[in-house]
Amino acid sequence: MALLNYVKDTLKPIVMCTTTFFPSQSKSEIIKRVALQTNSFLADMSYLVLMDETNYAKNVKEYSADKSIWKVGGIGAHPGDIGIKNISMQIFLNLNASFNLKTE
Numbered sequence: 016m017a018l019l020n021y022v023k024d025t026l027k028p029i030v031m032c033t034t035t036f037f038p039s040q041s042k043s044e045i046i047k048r049v050a051l052q053t054n055s056f057l058a059d060m061s062y063l064v065l066m067d068e069t070n071y072a073k074n075v076k077e078y079s080a081d082k083s084i085w086k087v088g089g090i091g092a093h094p095g096d097i098g099i100k101n102i103s104m105q106i107f108l109n110l111n112a113s114f115n116l117k118t119e
Contacts, residue, residue, distance in 0.1 A: 019053050029113045030055035031106060036063060036070075036094055056113050058105045063098060070098035 023030060032050040034043045038061040050057040063070045073091025094102060 016049055016053060019049070019055070023053060023055075029110065031058060031109055031113070032056065033058045033102075033106065034061045036060045036098070036102065037092075038062075038064065056109050058109045060102055060105060063094075063101050063105075067097070067101075070094055070101055072098070 019030065022028065030053065032046050032055050034046050034057070043059075043061055047057060049055070068074050071091060072093050072095035074095065074097075
């Protein structure tokens with residue numbers, strides 16, 4: 016947190032924190048606390064996997080390669096194309112709002 020505060024005080028950047036794609040209450044609480052204490056923006060990703068299973072790579076319908084050759088079974092639980100699109104939309108919405116606040 017000290018490093019983040021130093022950078023914010025010195026360079027005055029817009030800081031965007033994100034929760035994890037895989038819901039974890041303990042990790043989310045730490046990230047939320049850091050965002051609050053450093054006056055940073057927060058994009059919550061944790062609800063995406065619960066909202067729609069198509070956020071997972073294993074549910075990408077247009078995936079042309081053979082999913083059965085994935086070396087690690089958990090690969091399919093990572094965000095696929097739709098998940099990445101939804102993650103980027105959450106970040107964009109927050110950054111867009113933060114830019115509008117900074118220019119007012």
